[in-house]
Amino acid sequence: MREFNVLCKETEELDVLSYGEILAEKSLTIIPALDLIFEDEIVATSIFATFIIGSIVADGKIDEAEYALLYPSLREFFGDNIDYESCKKIAKAFKAESKELKQYVDFMTDILGQLSDELKEDIITVCLLICAVDGKISLKEKMWIKQLIKE
Secondary structure, three states, rough: OOOHHHHHHHHHHHHHHHHHHHHHHHHHHHHHHHHHHHHHHHHHHHHHHHHHHHHHOOOOOOOHHHHHHHHHHHHHHHHHHHHHHHHHHHHHHHOOHHHHHHHHHHHHHHHHHHHHHHHHHHHHHHHHHHOOOOOOOOOHHHHHHHHHHOO
């Protein structure tokens, strides 16, 4: 994987069109690849959802502008059952539950350890894109993603 800070900077500087294209392209390949590995589409979708939700709430907050930018992707991934209030509750729980947060990160790191380097990089790219939806990857978001990519 390329140097982390370079990846962050490149992701922050993406124009809206490129951002959307990359997110759509990666998302269309990740779930089928996870499905092949885990041999269960529901498990594959749940694992991908874990990374997406984790990225959304990595900084412990979500504002309406962030949610509005992510809503089309969230709806595509999760259907109509996702809303702003649900995302806020998840963000609040993510911030408050430090013990569960450690287990959550450990689970995600374990999953990444089972994947090819290419698929791992695709998932990290999606996480970076989601964290950069507001044009900046915060320090908390960077620290969270670094936990995921540690070897």
